[in-house]
Amino acid sequence: MGIDIGGTNVKFAWIDSRGRMIHKATMRTQAEAGPEDAFGRIAKTVRRVMGKDAPAGVGIGCAGLIDREERRLVVSPNLPAWSGARIGRISERALGVYTILENDANAAAYGEFSVGAGRGAKTFVVVTLGTGVGGSIIHEGTIFRGARNYAGEIGHVTINERGPLCKCGNRGCLEAYLGADALVKVAKHRVKSTRSVLGRLAAEHGSLTPRLIGQAARRGDRIARSVLEDAADHLGTALANVVNLINPDRIAIAGGVAPAIGLVLPRVRAVVVERAFTKSALCAKIERGRLGSGAAALGAAWIARQGAVSPRRGRRSD
Numbered sequence: 225m226g227i228d229i230g231g232t233n234v235k236f237a238w239i240d241s242r243g244r245m246i247h248k249a250t251m252r253t254q255a256e257a258g259p260e261d262a263f264g265r266i267a268k269t270v271r272r273v274m275g276k277d278a279p280a281g282v283g284i285g286c287a288g289l290i291d292r293e294e295r296r297l298v299v300s301p302n303l304p305a306w307s308g309a310r311i312g313r314i315s316e317r318a319l320g321v322y323t324i325l326e327n328d329a330n331a332a333a334y335g336e337f338s339v340g341a342g343r344g345a346k347t348f349v350v351v352t353l354g355t356g357v358g359g360s361i362i363h364e365g366t367i368f369r370g371a372r373n374y375a376g377e378i379g380h381v382t383i384n385e386r387g388p389l390c391k392c393g394n395r396g397c398l399e400a401y402l403g404a405d406a407l408v409k410v411a412k413h414r415v416k417s418t419r420s421v422l423g424r425l426a427a428e429h430g431s432l433t434p435r436l437i438g439q440a441a442r443r444g445d446r447i448a449r450s451v452l453e454d455a456a457d458h459l460g461t462a463l464a465n466v467v468n469l470i471n472p473d474r475i476a477i478a479g480g481v482a483p484a485i486g487l488v489l490p491r492v493r494a495v496v497v498e499r500a501f502t503k504s505a506l507c508a509k510i511e512r513g514r515l516g517s518g519a520a521a522l523g524a525a526w527i528a529r530q531g532a533v534s535p536r537r538g539r540r541s542d
């Protein structure tokens with residue numbers, strides 16, 4: 225069983241021993257009530273679906289910085305009331321099953337690798353475009369973590385050393401250009417009147433979102449198109465760095481902003497070919513993620529499935 229814990233929703237995915245999805249569910253996180261409260265409700269959902277059966281293993285993907293050894297959420301901007309919580313242990317008490325805790329971007333990447341856009345890839349990179357820009361690298365079936373588990377932060381690769389200030393404190397990070405807020409800010413700056421499709425949508429909805437920018441671009445709006453083309457140039461520049469550094473054979477663009485960026489994917493590919501070493505660029509197939517918003521729950525289930533056959537199984541609870 226896989227569980228994806230986000231600031232707003234908890235998503236569940238059940239897979240069988242062969243990895244086929246057999247059931248899914250969603251509930252509200254109500255994060256402010258804390259993890260013990262949430263796991264009380266999670267256990268109820270699990271009982272409702274499984275009856276008296278217990279899952280063979282539980283994997284959790286959680287937004288934030290994870291201490292994997294202690295199975296603890298160190299800090300999370302989306303789950304402030306959960307900071308420091310030993311999620312693995314809380315889950316085990318509530319569900320009675322050993323639980324593996326993983327970062328949600330890694331879980332989503334593992335899902336895409338197992339049954340989505342990364343199937344069969346040797347070196348697979350996932351870029352998650354949402355409020356923030358996340359990333360994950362899977363090499364030969366294993367999540368690449370770096371020395372202290374901080375690898376994969378493509379959102380904070382510098383693409384302009386004098387660029388805008390990023391939330392992380394650095395200047396010119398990819399996220400400072402491609403985070404949902406940054407895209408909306410650029411679009412608002414360029415929309416001068418309600419004569420354009422984007423201007424009308426902004427007036428209708430009272431504000432702008434990446435989804436509306438995508439919608440306007442699809443209807444041929446020039447301003448929306450220009451915002452996405454600039455975004456494609458920034459993403460392509462960052463990916464050219466990734467391509468030269470690690471030579472991936474597959475790159476997937478996932479997350480809530482991916483449908484909008486998907487409209488300019490040919491331009492992203494062209495920028496990568498233009499900037500990176502040609503052979504390395506041509507080796508890297510760049511496409512949209514295939515699992516949508518269910519990727520992290522499904523990936524967490526696959527991580528649990530992997531854990532259930534590894535020696536960690538039966539490890540005494542801490």
Ligand SMILES: [Zn+2]
Nearest residue numbers: 380390392397
């Ligand atoms: Zn940054």
